Every structure is written in structure tokens, then in C-alpha cells.
Amino acid sequence: MDTISNRQLTLLRKLQKKKYREREQLFLVEGERAVEQVIQNGTVQVTHLFWDENQQLWKRPGWSERAGQLLSAKIDPQSFREITDTDNPQGILALCEMPPEVALDELSDKQGVVVATDRIQDPGNLGTILRSAAWFGVQGLLLGKGTVDLFNPKVVRSTAGATGTIPFVNVNLEQTLSFFEEKGWQVLLLDTSEHAESLRTVEAAPQTIVVIGNEANGVDPSLMAGRNRRVVEIPHPQKEKQVESLNASIALSIALYALSGQT
Template sequence: MKSASNNQIKLLRKLGQKKYREREGLFVVEGERAVEQVLENGILNVREVFLEEGKAVNYQLTANSFYELDSKVMAEVTDTENSQGILAVCEIPKEASTEELSKKEGLIIATDRIQDPGNLGSIVRTAAWFGATAVLIGKGTVDLHNPKVVRSTAGATGTMPYKNCDLSKDLEVLEKKGWQTLLLDGNEGALSISKINKTNKIILIVGNEANGIDENLINANRKRVMIPSSEENRSVESLNAAIALSIALYQLNA
């Protein structure tokens, strides 16, 4: 197995930053299970795989190239303390267009200023589990291909269409094509998710962890929905965004 070149190592370091991911059209998948999944399912285009020196290759050689990194460099270019000594460089999938999404049916998840990478990763993973049609990444949301987000998706990165967008504009276009928008909101006055009349075109918006959904996205035609708590609950103010989404999607799929 060949050793990674200096240029390859420089690129790996740069891909930790959003501007370089966008410029190169590449991102990094870390960890044994995650790399194994992308090699097996063939959904992502894998450019190269890098392994820590001495790590055995137990995968089909479906990537273009396998390269070795010494342990010090591996620690420098990975985002986790324990990277398991393996990472893959993958091409960022092409974004879906609003026009393409407007012709589909099902459930679209929209994120409004979700800033915690772990939350966004869990949201994507949950959306994939429940067979969501797509994910809209609103302005102010952490980069979908941030290493921490990718790790938190647990292999779901690239498994469904996505679009980085201005939610206010894209929602208007989709609503004109028959999509119904629901605002996942924990505030008083929201309707229980169990009482929603389901349609075959639903957009579910998940808001910012601390501030909820942007007021500019709230209007009379968009229903505010909530996950009701137990009547005996006296201490828990709200649910984590990803957990609330999981319950909502379970209810909408029931």
C-alpha cells in the first residue's frame, strides 16, 4: 500500500473547513463502520481511503486508491480522538433542485438554524430511517458535510436528496405545488401532532435549539404542531430537536 503524499495530507487538513469542502467538492467520512458502509452501498463516490499504518484492509477495494498515514498524521487530520485509523474522502453529492422536489411526494424535513452538528446528524439519520423524501438545509444551519455531522448521521449521509436553501423562498415554491408545511413547535397553542390530517406532501420544519422557528417562517397557512408531554411532567421544559423530530415522524408514519 502506498504512503499518502504531502499534497494528499494537505488536502485532508483543509477538508476540515467548510470553504475548502465547497471549493473541492469533497468531504471526509471517518470511522470503520461508516467507511465500510460507504464502500458497500455505493451511494457516495469514494475518491480515496486512508488507513493508519499497520491497519489491515478488510474491505473490497472499491475505492480508487488506498493509502497509508502514520498515526501522528491520522490524529491531525481526523475530527475525533479515536478515529479507528481509517477515513474516506468522498465527493459531495449534487444538490436536488426545488423543481425536482416539488414533483415528489412524502415527507420533507427542513432545518431552520440548527447549529449543533450532533443534532443535525441525528436529524438526517432519523429522516433516513423514516424514509423522508429529502432534507432542506436552511440558512444558519451547520454544514451538512461537517465532520461531526457526518459522524452523527451514522452512515446516512448521501442516502437521500438534500438542498441548501433560503427556506422562506423554497417553502413558497413548494407550497404552490401542493405541499403542506408544519412547524414543529413546543410553544403553547400548537396542535398535537397526533391531530394532524395527514397528506401525501408534508414539509416538517425543525427550529433552532434555543430560539425555535424563525418568526419570518410563521404564517396562518402553516400549522404549528407539538409533541405533548405527560400531564405529570413538571420539570422538563422541552425535547431535544432530534428527539422531537423522531416522535413526530413516527406519528406521521403511523
């Protein structure tokens, strides 16, 4: 097996930064489980596999076949640690082409649920949101301004291989919600504001957007007003709350589960 070139190593280091990912339209997937899942999904083009030369995963059953199918190169352990995002790298990286954003017209013609993120800043939260959305068959992701980059290494790792499985587009959320409303979409904003309705009372429309807000501040008040928008909350099962609110990704998962039996 060839050793990684200096040019390739420089590229992998640069891909830790968003501006280079956007310029090159490339991103990294790290770890055995995530890389295998991305390859199996087939929705993202894997261009190269890179291996920690000490761990030698390419010699193991299963991975030896992958190493023969895709362009591969080994990396010395120190350099491998420098370009990975974990304390204990698993010995494999996949270099992938970034899928193109979906057109709003195309997404608005679909039936089902679309998830919109309003300034989700924690990479782990966004990764889990994508993973849950893939599980429940969400039709698309509207990534509002202020949301962490979908191809941030921490986000990609948190998706457990679901990256690329759902159409996505980066948007001005206020304008985009209005656009979808004009197309007949119902908008549900997950929030614990004073006038929020219980999620139990909500029926999913054939076309429904679920908006999940910022971890600290919830949904931006400017998004609350709209002709087909409803502010909803997950009802607390006890009279006295032991915690103030749910984690954003967990709240979305509960909402998607609740709506999945109605669509």
C-alpha cells in the first residue's frame, strides 16, 4: 500500500476548517462504523480511504476488500492523530465528496416531514438531529443561519454514518418558512413559550416542518408569526419539573416519534 503524499496530507489537515471544506467540496468521515455505513448507504461518494499504518485495519477481513476497491494510502500514527477529531482514532478515514444542496422547489414538492434548525450550535446536537431525522424518514433539512456546519468533523462523527442520507439546504429560515407556508406546509415550532400547545393535541399535516431552536434561547421570536405556524411543546409528565428543558436533539427525536404515527 502506498504512503500518503505531502499534498494529500496538507489537504486533509485543511479540511478541519469550514472554508476549505466549502472550497474543495470535500469532507472527512472517521471511524470504522461510520465509514462502513457511509459506504453501504451509497449516497456519498467516497474518493479515498486513509489508514493508520500502525493499526493496519486494511489487513483485516472486510476492510481488505474495501482497500482493494477504493484508492487507499497509509499515514504515520502522529500525522493520523493530527488530522482526526478523537483522542483515540480508530485507524481509518474516508475522504468524501460533499453532496450538493437540494433546491427549495424540489423539497417543497415532497410529502412528509422536514426538519428546520434555528441556530443549533453544538456539533453533537446537529449530528444527533440528522441521525434521528434519518431514522424517522425525514424528507429534508433546512439549516438556518447560525447553525453549525453540517460537515464539521464533530457533526459527521455524531451522525454515526447518516451524513448524506437526507437532502439539505442552508437557508434564511424566516424567508424559507414563508415560502413553504405559501406552498401549503404546516410549520410546528418546538418551544416552551407561554402560549405553546401540547404536542399531544397536534395532528401532522401531509406536509409538516418541525423547527428546533437554539440550545440556550429556543426558537427566535421573529419566526413565531406566520399564517400556518403553531408553537408546540412536549408536555411534562409530572406536575413539578426537575429540569428546565430537554436537550434540543432529544426534543426533536420525541417530536418526530410523536408525528411518525400520524403521517
